[in-house]
Each structure stands twice: as structure tokens, then as C-alpha cells.
Amino acid sequence: MNGLLATMRNALAEAAAKRAALLSAMTIMIVNDAVWVAFWVLFFHRVGHLHGWDSRRVLLLLSVMTSAAGITLGLFSNARRVGQMAVEGALDAVLALPVQPLPFLLVRRVEPVNIGDFAFGITLFCIVGHPTPVHIVVFAGVVLAASVLITGFLVLTGSIAFFAGRGEGGELGFHAILLLGSYPVDVFAGAAKVMLYTVVPAAFVSSIPARLVLSFDPARAAWLVGISALFATAGTVAFTRGLRRYTSGAVWTRG
Amino acid sequence: MSSRANAATRKLTTAARTAAQSVIAERGGIGVAVGFYVIVVSVLSGLWRVAAHANGGRLAGYSAVAITWYIATTECAVVSLNIRMIDDIGRDIGSGAVAVELLRPASVVAVRVATEVGRALPRLTALAVAAVVVASLEAGAPPRPVTLLLAYPSLVLAIAVNIVAQHAFAAAAFWLRDAGSTWFLYQKLVFILGGMLIPLEALPGWLHGAANALPWRAMAYVPARLASGHLEPVLLLEQVAWLVALGAIAAAIFGAGQRRLQVVGG
Numbered sequence: 427m428n429g430l431l432a433t434m435r436n437a438l439a440e441a442a443a444k445r446a447a448l449l450s451a452m453t454i455m456i457v458n459d460a461v462w463v464a465f466w467v468l469f470f471h472r473v474g475h476l477h478g479w480d481s482r483r484v485l486l487l488l489s490v491m492t493s494a495a496g497i498t499l500g501l502f503s504n505a506r507r508v509g510q511m512a513v514e515g516a517l518d519a520v521l522a523l524p525v526q527p528l529p530f531l532l533v534r535r536v537e538p539v540n541i542g543d544f545a546f547g548i549t550l551f552c553i554v555g556h557p558t559p560v561h562i563v564v565f566a567g568v569v570l571a572a573s574v575l576i577t578g579f580l581v582l583t584g585s586i587a588f589f590a591g592r593g594e595g596g597e598l599g600f601h602a603i604l605l606l607g608s609y610p611v612d613v614f615a616g617a618a619k620v621m622l623y624t625v626v627p628a629a630f631v632s633s634i635p636a637r638l639v640l641s642f643d644p645a646r647a648a649w650l651v652g653i654s655a656l657f658a659t660a661g662t663v664a665f666t667r668g669l670r671r672y673t674s675g676a677v678w679t680r681g
Numbered sequence: 682m683s684s685r686a687n688a689a690t691r692k693l694t695t696a697a698r699t700a701a702q703s704v705i706a707e708r709g710g711i712g713v714a715v716g717f718y719v720i721v722v723s724v725l726s727g728l729w730r731v732a733a734h735a736n737g738g739r740l741a742g743y744s745a746v747a748i749t750w751y752i753a754t755t756e757c758a759v760v761s762l763n764i765r766m767i768d769d770i771g772r773d774i775g776s777g778a779v780a781v782e783l784l785r786p787a788s789v790v791a792v793r794v795a796t797e798v799g800r801a802l803p804r805l806t807a808l809a810v811a812a813v814v815v816a817s818l819e820a821g822a823p824p825r826p827v828t829l830l831l832a833y834p835s836l837v838l839a840i841a842v843n844i845v846a847q848h849a850f851a852a853a854a855f856w857l858r859d860a861g862s863t864w865f866l867y868q869k870l871v872f873i874l875g876g877m878l879i880p881l882e883a884l885p886g887w888l889h890g891a892a893n894a895l896p897w898r899a900m901a902y903v904p905a906r907l908a909s910g911h912l913e914p915v916l917l918l919e920q921v922a923w924l925v926a927l928g929a930i931a932a933a934i935f936g937a938g939q940r941r942l943q944v945v946g947g
Contacts, residue, residue, distance in 0.1 A: 454865050454866065455865070457865070457866060458866070458869060461872060461873060465878050465879060468873075469732070474735075474736075475735075476732060477731065594713040598713055601720070605721060605724060615727075618723060618724075
């Protein structure tokens, strides 16, 4: 555990050392997210309400989504690179270290641009989420659960590369969960809606957490925690099993 | 055409063909692009269809069917391209890798644009087929099938305009050493002012007016407008005009940048 903490500290220090780059990357991502705010404001300005969602609710959804994705892609940024690293034989350096490979890999690299996502999400929550103490606690809890889910899902889809020999599955999973999580689940119907609760659990990444902030429901919260734990476990198992099939590429990287 | 122009055309055609062949040979990339495209179109067009139905069947002048074809086409125009092209070009310029290309007996920017167009065409074709399938299955037949005959050439022009504009943007790296994350911002301009996420007719008046005067609508809105059943061939001329204008700008900036690079390189 000490090794992991030290690794994470180093990764954070590395990102913070390039302060100008960090700030510019964060700013770019904040502007990027602001465009989505503009899209939803324009959309609901034209449409009004849609299946119980209005601009405030969707912006709350966006705040949960960007905060959770900011934690995963910012602090555990290698989660989205598992497939690529497996295919390129770039895990050699990690396997030689006296630490658990997956946790080490996850905390090894900080992506400054996605820290901007996190900052944006928190700011947006403060603006549209009526941040009472209860709301703040629920928001923090659901963001953490959603972040665990996204991380587990990315590791799971990335680990397909160990078995398939190609990394595209991870990339597709990455785009799918972030994209689908950006929309309220109630605008979908039929098979698409089923998919959002199962294969690509985007509903648990944004819509359900946003509803919990708006109106807390213990049963729904338990589902969220359970599904997050399920994907975290599935990701860990897939990565561990995949490592047994990993073929070294004799490539040494800093991960 | 003079023999010199013929030779230049041959070089660019070869660059485009070689790039296209490499993309076709690596089928996994096209498969992923189609998979990603189907997800994006299903989601976004689903949202707009629900919105249209909730607003009496039409929204900003588009029916639910028309808006599905609109979204399928805008996404086709954008997903066909390497999303981080500006970043890649900027890195090549910043690292000096572009200096090697200066040794070739052809314009750097022309070869790069031809290569990117060649790389995009197989994807564009695969995505256009996917667009027809997805839009037909999700919403029904195109509102006016004859407009699809204009939509495909318009899509080709759309990616050409987009590629040329990205080169013009990225050439700033000759001075800044890095195009950094500006590709993010550029993409957002295509998203909103290009009409990728939202038909321009759905924007507030002042923003609609601004979008009409800028080049981004030639990159997504124009082919989508045609595919959604609007027989407006003049839009193709608008794309050609932007292609020529942006091509001249990209060539001028690259030319100035190359001279600077030579000075820096001693």
C-alpha cells in the first residue's frame, strides 16, 4: 500500500511540476465540457421538457459524469490504456516490480487534462445541484461509485486485448460508456435501454447517480454500489486472467 | 494540363491511394469506427427523434425521419476523420519531424492533405453504408432519396474542407511549437457551429447567423442538409468555395512556417 501511495504521489508531483501545461490542459477540458452545457441548454431551450428531464437535471447528470470520469481518466488514467499496453507488450516493467500490477498501473499516471473534467464537474454541481450538506454527501458518494464503475468497465474491456490480441475493444468500450453516460437514460427505449443497464452500464454512471442526488433512494443506491463492485471485480479478474496469457514485447516503459 | 501539373497530380494521387490501401488492409480500424459510429448515431438520433415526437412530430423544420438522416450524415462526416489530426500535425511540426518531408519534391501540405483524404475515404464509404442502414432501420426511408446522390459527393467535400482547415489551424505550431489541445476546441466548433450535434436551424437567431458565415457548416451541416431531403445543390458550390479559400490559407501558412523552420534549423 505504501508503494502505491508513493507511486501516486510521484505521478501527481510529475503532473504538478509542469504547472503551465497542467493549467492549460485543465482549461481546455473545462471549455470542452462547457460546450456540452451549451448544447444541452440550446437543446432544452428548443424542446422544453423530455421524459422528466429538463436542462437543470441534465446539467446535474453532466456534473456527476464529468466528476466521475475526471477521477478515473485523470487519476487512474492507465485504465483506458490497458488494452493498448497489453497488445504492445508494454507491461514488462510493471511485472518486474514487487507490487500488485493492476493497482500500480492504475495509479502510475495522472492525466492533467482530465483533472479539468473533475474541476468542471464540481463547479457545475455547485451551480445547479443546490449543494446542501446532504446533497454534497450524496454527490460525493455517487461520484465515487460511478468512478469505480467506469474504472472497472475500462479495465474489463481493455483486458479483452489479452485474449483477442487487439486493443480496439477497450477503445470502443471507452467511447461507448462516456458517450452513452452523457445522455439521460429515459430518452432510450427497448433494447438500447436494456443495454445501458447491462452490457454498457452507462445508466449507473450518470442517470441513476443524478437521480440519487435529486431524490435519495436507499434501494437504488444499493444497486449502484452493487453494480460498481461487480464491474470492479470483473475488471480485476479479467486483467489477472489476461496477464497469464500476456506475451512480453521486451518493451520497457514508464507506464 | 502541363506535364508539371500532371506529375504533381500523380504524386498526390499516389499518396492518397497508398494511404487508402493501408487503411483498407488494417480492417480492424474501420470495424471499430463503424461500431463507434452506430452507437453514436443511435444515441443522438434517438434523442432528437424523441424530441421531435414530443414537439408534434417536427423540430426546427425537421421531421423525426429527416433529423435521423441529418444526424446519421453529420456523424459520418466527422467520424471518418482522425479526431486528433491537429494534435498529430502540431507534434510533427513541433518535433521537427516535418523537416524530412521538406526534402520531397512536392508540397508538404498538399501531400499531407492528399494522404489524409485517402485515409478517410475508405472509412467514409464504410460509414456512409452504415448510415443508410442505421437511418433506414431506425427511422425509415430517406425523406427524398434523390438528395442522397448529392449527399455522398458533399460528404467527400466535407472531409476535404475539414482536413484542409485542420492543417491551416495546426500550422500555428510552426510558431507556437505545439498545437496542444486545440483540437478539442476545433472539434467543438464543428459540433455546434458545424451543425454536427444540433441542426443550425435549431440555434438561436444570432448564433445561426454566425454559423452561416463560418466554414464549419461546410464540414457537417451541408451534406446532412442534403441527406435530410433538401434538394439544394448550391450548397456543393459553397463547399468548393470554402475548400479553395481554406486551401489557399493552409498553403500560405505552411509556406511561411516552412521558411521559418528552415531558419531555425540553420
